[in-house]
Amino acid sequence: MDPRVREHAETIVDHSVDLQPGDDLVVLLPAEAEDLAVAVHELAGDRGANPVYLNNSDRAERAFLRARDDEFETPDHELALYENADAVVIARGGANATEKADIDPATTAAHNRATRPVQRERLSKRWCLTQYPTAGHAQLAGMSTEAYENFVYDAVSLDWEAQGEFQEQMVDVVDDADEIRIRSGEGTDVTMSVAGNTAVNDTGEKNLPGGEVFTAPVRDSVEGEVHFDMPLYRQGREIEDVRVRFEAGRVESYSAARNEAVLDGVFDTDESARYLGELGIGMNRAIDRFTYNMLFDEKMGDTVHMAVGSAYPECVGEGNEVNESAEHVDMIVDMSEASTIEVDGEVVQRDGTFVFEDGA
Template sequence: MDARVREHAEIIADHSTGIESGDDVVIQLPTEAEDLAVALHEVCGDRGANPVYLNYSKRADRAFKRAADGFEEPAHRRALYEETDVFVIARGGANVTEDADVAPETNAAYNRAMEDVKRERLSKTWCLTGYPTPAQAQLAGMSTEAYENFVWDAVSLDWDAQREFQAQLVDILNDADEVRIRSGDDTDVTMRIAGNEALNDHGEANLPGGEVFTAPVRDSVQGEVHFDLPLYRYGREIDGVRLRFEDGRVVSHSAERNEELLTGILDTDEGSRYLGELGIGMNRQIDRFTYNMLFDEKMGDTVHMAVGSAYPETVGEGNETNESAEHVDMIVDMSEDSTIEVDGEVVQRDGTFVFEDGFR
C-alpha cells in the first residue's frame, strides 16, 4: 500500500473528524478506494472506534434508479445514520459517466426522497474526500501517477497555516452586509450576507479543504452570472451555464451543453432555484481544473455558487435557510478582469486578495 494512503486515513481520523475510542464510524467508499478503506479500518482499530464498511457502487445506484417506479425514504438507512457518530465518504469509481443515462426527473425524485436522510447525515461529524482513480485521472487529462500526486499533495496540506490564511477573509465577510461579484462582461451579481456566518473550510468536512463559504440571504441575489468553468453532474458535463436572478430566484437560465440536465436540476423543487452557498476558493495547491468539484471549487482565483440547499450552520438566526434536495456548485474563473467587492470595497482583484502581496 502507498504510504500516502495511510497518511490520508490519518488526516481524516485526526484532523477532519477527530475519531476517538467508542465512536461508531461508517466508511462509504467505492471499490477502487479499497486501500483507503483498509487504512481507515486500521486507524479505527488503533483508536478503539467501531467501523462499518459500505461499498458504494454507481453501477448499482444507476440500476436501482432506472428500475424503480418511485422512491421512498429508506428507514433502515436513516436508522443507521441516526446511530452513527462519524461518516467518511470518498468519491471515485471506474466510470465517471456511469449514471449519464438516468433521467433528470428520476434523479430529482430520488433526491427528494433522500432529503431527510441526507439531512440526518449532515447533522453528524462527517468528511467527504476524494480518492485518485484512473477514471478521474483520464477526465482531468493526467496520467494516473500525476493525478495521484495531485490528489495527495492537496490532501496533505499544512491545514493550520491554511486556516490562518483563510481566517483573514472570514473576518472580512462576517462584518459585511453585501457582496458584489464581477467577472468580464457577463457576470455582475450582488447578494446580501448580513446576519449569516462565513465558515473557514480547512480540511474538515471536505478534504481537501481550501475555501471560505457562507449563505446568501435567500431573496437578496440580483444579477447575472456566467459560470465559465464546466461541471460534471450525474455523469454528464454541463458547460457554459448562465443564470439570471431576481429577488433571489433563478428566473432564466441557459447552458451551452446539456441544458436539459440543468433545467432538471433547477426544477427539482422550489429551493433549487435559489442560491444556498457562496464559496470563495483559496487553496493555491489546487492549481488546475480537473472536472472534480471537490477539488475545483477550492482552487485559488475562483468563486463558486451552489443552487439548492444551504448549510444550516451558515445561516444566522432570523434569516431563512434555503432548503432543497439539490446542492449543485458551479464555478466562475476570477483570475482576470474580475473583482469581489464587500460593502463597496474591493477585497479581491484578478484573484489576488487585499491581504496578499501583489494586490493592486
C-alpha cells in the same frame, strides 16, 4: 500499500472527523478505494471506534435508478444507520466518472427528494468527503494516473493550520459584511446580502481537501446575472457555459450550451433549488489546475462558486431563513481576469488576487 494512503487515512480520522473511542463510524467508499478503507478501518480499531463499511457503487445505483419506474420512498433502514452514527467518511473514486450519464435527470431529482432526510441526517454528523485517486478520475482530469495520484495526495496533505490562518483574513472580511458584489467579464454582475450570516473557514474537515471560505446569501437578496464559465460534471454529464439570472433571490432564467436538461432536473427538484444556498470563495493556491472534480475545482484560489439548493445551517444567522432543498449544486466562476469581489463597496479581490496577498 502506498504509504500516502495511510497518511490520507490519518488526516481523515484525526483531523477531519476527530474519531473518538466508542464512535460508530460509517465508511462509504467505492470498491476501487479498498486500500483507503483498509487504512481507515485499521485506524478505527486503533482509536477504539466501530466501523461499518458500505460499498458506494455507481454501477449499482445506476441499475436501481434505471429499473425503478415509480416514485421513490425514503429508505428508513438507511436513515436509521445515520441516526445512530457519530461520524461518516465518504470518498469519490469510482472506475467510471460517467457511469450515471444515462439516468433521466427527472429520476435523479425524484430520488434526491426521497433521500433528503437521509442526506440531512448524514450532514448532522461529523463527516468528511474526500477523493481516492483512480485511473478514471485521472482520465477525466487529463492526467496520467501517477500524476493524478501526486495531485490528490499533495492537495490533501497541506499544512491545514497555516492554510486556516491565511483564510481567516477573508473570514473576518465576510463576517463583517452586509453586501457582496461579484463581477467577472461581461457576463457576471451579481449582488447578494450576507447580513447576519456567518462565514466558515474550510480547513479540510468536511471536505478534504479544504481551502475555501463559504457563507450563505440571504435567501431573497440575490440580484443579477452570473456566467458560470467553468464546466462541471453532474450525473455523469458535462455541463458547459451556464448562464443564470436571479431576481429577488430566485433563478428566473437559465441556459447551458451543453446538457441543459440536467439543469432542468436540478431546478425542478423543489422550489428551493432555484435559490442560492452557498457562496464560496476559493483560496487554496496548491490546487492550480482544473480537473472536472468540484471537490478540488471549487477550492482554486482565483475562483468563486455558488451553489443552488440547500444552505449549510451553520452559515445562517438567527432570524434569517435556511434554504432547504434536496439539491446542492456548485457552479464556478473564473475570477482570474477582468474580475472583482466587492464587500460593502470595497474591492477585496481583483483578478484573483486578494488585497492581503503579496502582489496585491
